[in-house]
Amino acid sequence: xxxxxxxxAPETPGLDxxxxxxxxxxxxxxxxxxxxxxxxxxxxxxxxxxxxCSKETLYKWFGDRDGLLTATVQWQASRVRxxxxxxxxxxxxxxxxxxxxFAANWLSVISSPTSIALNRLAISHAASKQxxxxxxxxxxxxxxxxxxxxxxxxxxxxxxxxxxDDTEAAFRTxxxxxxxxxxxxxxxxxxLKLGKAEIARDAAAATDxxxxxxxxxxxxxxxx
Amino acid sequence: xxxxxxxxAPETPGLDxxxxxxxxxxxxxxxxxxxxxxxxxxxxxxxxxxxxCSKETLYKWFGDRDGLLTATVQWQASRVRxxxxxxxxxxxxxxxxxxxxFAANWLSVISSPTSIALNRLAISHAASKQxxxxxxxxxxxxxxxxxxxxxxxxxxxxxxxxxxDDTEAAFRTxxxxxxxxxxxxxxxxxxLKLGKAEIARDAAAATDxxxxxxxxxxxxxxxx
DNA sequence: AAGGAACCGTACCGTACGTTACGGTTCTCT
DNA sequence: AGAGAACCGTAACGTACGGTACGGTTCCTT
Numbered sequence: 001x002x003x004x005x006x007x008x009a010p011e012t013p014g015l016d017x018x019x020x021x022x023x024x025x026x027x028x029x030x031x032x033x034x035x036x037x038x039x040x041x042x043x044x045x046x047x048x049x050x051x052x053c054s055k056e057t058l059y060k061w062f063g064d065r066d067g068l069l070t071a072t073v074q075w076q077a078s079r080v081r082x083x084x085x086x087x088x089x090x091x092x093x094x095x096x097x098x099x100x101x102f103a104a105n106w107l108s109v110i111s112s113p114t115s116i117a118l119n120r121l122a123i124s125h126a127a128s129k130q131x132x133x134x135x136x137x138x139x140x141x142x143x144x145x146x147x148x149x150x151x152x153x154x155x156x157x158x159x160x161x162x163x164x165d166d167t168e169a170a171f172r173t174x175x176x177x178x179x180x181x182x183x184x185x186x187x188x189x190x191x192l193k194l195g196k197a198e199i200a201r202d203a204a205a206a207t208d209x210x211x212x213x214x215x216x217x218x219x220x221x222x223x224x
Numbered sequence: 225x226x227x228x229x230x231x232x233a234p235e236t237p238g239l240d241x242x243x244x245x246x247x248x249x250x251x252x253x254x255x256x257x258x259x260x261x262x263x264x265x266x267x268x269x270x271x272x273x274x275x276x277c278s279k280e281t282l283y284k285w286f287g288d289r290d291g292l293l294t295a296t297v298q299w300q301a302s303r304v305r306x307x308x309x310x311x312x313x314x315x316x317x318x319x320x321x322x323x324x325x326f327a328a329n330w331l332s333v334i335s336s337p338t339s340i341a342l343n344r345l346a347i348s349h350a351a352s353k354q355x356x357x358x359x360x361x362x363x364x365x366x367x368x369x370x371x372x373x374x375x376x377x378x379x380x381x382x383x384x385x386x387x388x389d390d391t392e393a394a395f396r397t398x399x400x401x402x403x404x405x406x407x408x409x410x411x412x413x414x415x416l417k418l419g420k421a422e423i424a425r426d427a428a429a430a431t432d433x434x435x436x437x438x439x440x441x442x443x444x445x446x447x448x
Numbered sequence: 449a450a451g452g453a454a455c456c457g458t459a460c461c462g463t464a465c466g467t468t469a470c471g472g473t474t475c476t477c478t
Numbered sequence: 479a480g481a482g483a484a485c486c487g488t489a490a491c492g493t494a495c496g497g498t499a500c501g502g503t504t505c506c507t508t
Binding site: 267268269279280283288289 | 494495496497498499500
C-alpha cells in the first residue's frame with residue numbers, strides 16, 4: 001500500500017475506474033478464474049502463473065494485492081451492466097414480465113460461481129476492514145438492482161398497477177421474496193442446485209407473491 | 225491437523241460435541257470477542273494473549289487452529305438454543321404473535337456482531353473448502369430456525385389459519401420476508417442500523433405480509 | 449511434604465506469501 | 479538497425495503466523 005495503485009491504465013486517461021487494457025483484462029479474468037476454484041490459491045504467484053505474466057508487472061499495474069483484488073471486483077462489476085429495461089407501455093402483463101425477469105436475473109447472478117466467489121472475498125475483507133471491496137460489491141449488486149428496479153415499480157404505481165408508499169420498502173420486499181435464503185446458503189457452502197427451470201419457477205412465484213402484496217386492481221389471472 | 229483435535233473435554237465423557245469446561249469456555253469467549261474487533265487479529269498468539277493462556281494449551285485442547293475455530297462456532301451455537309415456543313392453543317392472534325417473535329428474534333440474531341463475525345468466518349472458510357464451518361453455521365442458523373418454525377406453521381394450517389402445500393416453501397417465503405437484504409448488507413460491511421424499534425416494526429410488517437400471502441380466513445384485524 | 453499433572457510465558461522453527469530485484473527477451477519508435 | 483520501454487521468468491528478501499519445545503509456577507493428589 002506504499003507505492004502506486006492509482007492509475008490503472010495510463011494509456012486511457014480520463015476514466016476514473018480506469019478501463020483496463022486487453023492484457024490487463026486477461027489478468028483480471030485469471031484472478032476471477034482462480035478464485036472460483038475450490039482450492040482457492042489466490043496468491044500473487046498463482047495469479048502471475050495463471051496469467052502468464054510476471055509478478056513485477058502485477059505490482060506495476062495494480063500497486064499491491066489489494067489493488068489487484070479491487071480492480072478485479074470492479075472489472076467484474078463493469079460487465080454486469082446487462083439487462084436494461086427500456087420503458088415500454090406498462091400494463092399488468094408487461095409489469096409482471098419485467099418483475100419476473102428481474103427476479104430470474106438476480107437469482108442467476110447470485111447463484112453463479114463468480115458471484116459467490118466475489119461475495120466471499122468481499123465479505124472476508126469486510127471483516128478485516130482493510131478495503132472497501134464490500135462496498136463495491138454492494139454498490140454493483142444489491143444497490144444496482146435496486147436502482148434499476150425502483151423506476152419500474154414507480155412506473156407501475158403511476159400506471160395504477162401497484163400501490164405502495166415507500167419505494168425502497170417495496171423493493172426490499174421484492175428482494176426478499178426473490179432471494180429468500182439462496183445467497184446465504186450458497187455463500188456458506190450449501191450445495192443448493194439452481195437450474196434454469198428452478199430459477200424461472202421461483203422468479204415467477206416471487207413475482208406472484210409480490211403482486212399479491214402490492215398489486216392494485218390486479219389479481220390472480222390464473223397464470224400457471 | 226496431525227495431533228489430537230478429537231475429545232474437547234476429556235473430563236466430561238459421553239458428550240460428542242463435547243461440552244467445554246469453564247476455562248475452555250473462557251478461551252472460546254476470547255475468540256468470539258477477538259473476531260468481533262475490526263482489526264481482526266485472529267491469530268493463535270492473539271487468542272492466547274487475550275485468554276491469558278499459553279499457545280501450548282490451545283493446541284492441547286483444540287488440536288489446531290481449525291479445531292479452535294470449529295469449537296468456537298459450536299460453542300456459540302450451543303447457547304442460541306433460547307426461544308422455545310411451547311405450543312399453546314393456536315388462534316389467529318397467538319399465531320401472529322409467534323411469527324412476529326420468530327422474525328424479530330431472527331433479525332436480532334443476524335444483526336448481532338457475533339453472528340456477523342461468525343458468518344464472515346464461516347464464509348471465508350467455505351471458500352477454501354478447508355472445514356465445515358459453513359455447514360455448522362447453516363445448521364444452527366437457517367436450518368435451526370426452519371426446524372423450529374415449521375411446526376408452528378403446520379399447527380397453524382391444522383388449525384385452519386394458514387393454507388399452503390409445501391411447508392418448506394412457506395418457511396422460505398417467511399425467511400425472505402423477514403430477512404430481505406439485511407444479512408448480506410451487514411456481511412458486506414454496510415452499516416445498517418437495526419435497533420429494537422426497527423426490528424419490531426420490520427418483524428410485524430413481515431408477519432403481516434406473510435399472513436396476507438398464506439393466511440386463510442384471517443385478514444387485517446386493525447392490529448396496530 | 450513430595451511428586452506430578454496442568455498450565456503460563458516465552459523463545460524458537462519452518463513455511464507461505466507479499467514484495468522487490470534482476471537478467472534476458474520482445475516489442476515499439478525513429 | 480539501434481535505443482529504450484515493457485514485460486517475462488526466476489530468484490531473493492522480510493515478515494507474519496501456525497505449530498513446537500521448554501523452563502518455571504501453581505495446584506491437586508496421596
